[in-house]
Amino acid sequence: MSDRIVQKLNILADAAKYDVSCSSSGSNRANKNKGIGNANQGGICHSYTEDGRCVSLLKILLTNHCIYDCAYCVSRKSNDIERAAFTVQEVVDLTINFYRRNYIEGLFLSSGIFKNADYTMERLVSIAKKLRLEHKFNGYIHLKTIPGASDELVHEAGLYADRLSINLEIPTKEGLKLLAPDKSREDMIIPMRYLKNEIIRTNEERKIIKSTPTFAPAGQSTQMIIGASGESDKHIIQTAQHFYKNYHLKRVYYSGYVPISYDKRLPEIGTAVPMVRENRLYQSDWLMRFYGFRADEIVNDNHPLLDLDIDPKLSWALRNQHAFPVDINKADYHFILRVPGIGVQSAKKIILARRFGPLRIENLQKLGVATNRAKYFITCLGFQQLYADKPGSHIKQYILAQSSSKYIKNDSQQLTLF
Incomplete structure (x- = not known):
């Protein structure tokens, strides 16, 4: 050469x-x-x-x-x-x-x-x-x-x-x-x-x-550059949904803008888009393509930006606590997919496995479910979450409590917040 x-x-x-x-x-x-x-x-x-x-x-x-x-x-x-x-x-x-x-x-x-x-x-x-x-x-x-x-x-x-x-x-x-x-x-x-x-x-x-x-x-x-012109995550995800629906795209790719000039129309040098924002957009894209989520369920007028601290599926669950807990032995496939910690393959396995009898938490573990996350949002045979009837004792505080050990776990696998 x-x-x-x-x-x-x-x-x-x-x-x-x-x-x-x-x-x-x-x-x-x-x-x-x-x-x-x-x-x-x-x-x-x-x-x-x-x-x-x-x-x-x-x-x-x-x-x-x-x-x-x-x-x-x-x-x-x-x-x-x-x-x-x-x-x-x-x-x-x-x-x-x-x-x-x-x-x-x-x-x-x-x-x-x-x-x-x-x-x-x-x-x-x-x-x-x-x-x-x-x-x-x-x-x-x-x-x-x-x-x-x-x-x-x-x-x-x-x-x-x-x-x-x-x-x-x-x-x-x-x-x-x-x-x-x-x-x-x-x-x-x-x-x-x-x-x-x-x-x-x-x-x-x-x-x-x-x-x-x-x-x-x-x-x-197609590909969209994010962070160059100030669009919110709501604009980006709604645009992606529009092109998936109307142009049958296989993929939409998201590329965080890397500041390369001092043009007044662009973000300042040194203010590159955080990599985690790209990651959250791809996770949201995945939810639309494989999990049946609509764009307005992930981001909307009240929540125009994705939460960078937690993934969009968990964020949706925290904003819709009234939908949980889900009975894993009765819920349909599409709602099981919405449980944090349960992916597409695991959801399919659950639907097949429960034909042979009701599932327990240990059965879910063997099926590949991330039960350390899913258990906060489900019930199954022999397992049920108990939430203390106190102001502020909701799922989000409970999830955050994992990292600081601010929860009580009793012998019957029932978990209660302070």
Whole structure:
């Protein structure tokens, strides 16, 4: 590998680190005709598959040159940074060579905007097309769709990539207009709507005509930058819910803004978004996707910000104490999911296990339930919580009491607050 290629790789791999929306979840591209690679279901880019494997991908920008001047972006045209650009063939060669050396299992490719959206998108598509057709590469490919690109190029990208993504960047139109006045939210919405419709159309067509080419089999995703324009967690989570519902997204990714300039429109240098806020947003996202929560149950006008001290599921339980305790032997699956300490797999096991008889606390432990948390919110055979009838003796104080040992535990597993 030449020194110039290494230099480009260092620059463009570092620039790509701000885009976190990379995952191969949902892809299952089989190797055919003695090709190279195989995209399996599971994560990529130092993520973990269901069987515990750690997998990675080549994550780079095609270029960090850009015609836009987005205040939050390190690659904006007014920023004084070292610039570089790969050719189409250089990216293809890097991907194949790294794959043959077992460094990667796929490619995540994004880009700054060269001249215009179509000019850049055409090069991204050319890379995926060369890998698939000339090198018979069957590994995972994730392409960023350039807002404003033509439907024809977006369609072609979907034929060769496993997943496509269009970054919303800022959660609200007002925030985007303030920090990226050259960009339009509608330019982001149009390709997202097109992708949704094409994925639905090709999936339906494949049910009738088996030879119909796959189109973006791992779906589409997006990313929002949080903390750059002052939106509350309520705005962010409601935006995510809207796009999950109306655009059939596989994932919404949340990237905490890292202050990189002294622009008055942005947070001050040294005030980076706490990592725990990102974590809480991902937990909330998980609750919407797998636990049946609505956005307004997690955050609302009365609670517009997520609690950074406790996870959103526990926060919901503390705000809805009237719903507890839950009888684990009678409650339906969807409400069992709302008990802190019980996950999706544990809830399914509970529903199956109680067919054979009523469950005790020790049975729940064997099923994988985190009973040290769940026991405050449930009843089951031989186990019931007792709460002292005193002002302030509610679940929240009881939960907090765990860390300070301010509770009494009697021999019958009944717990009472001071």
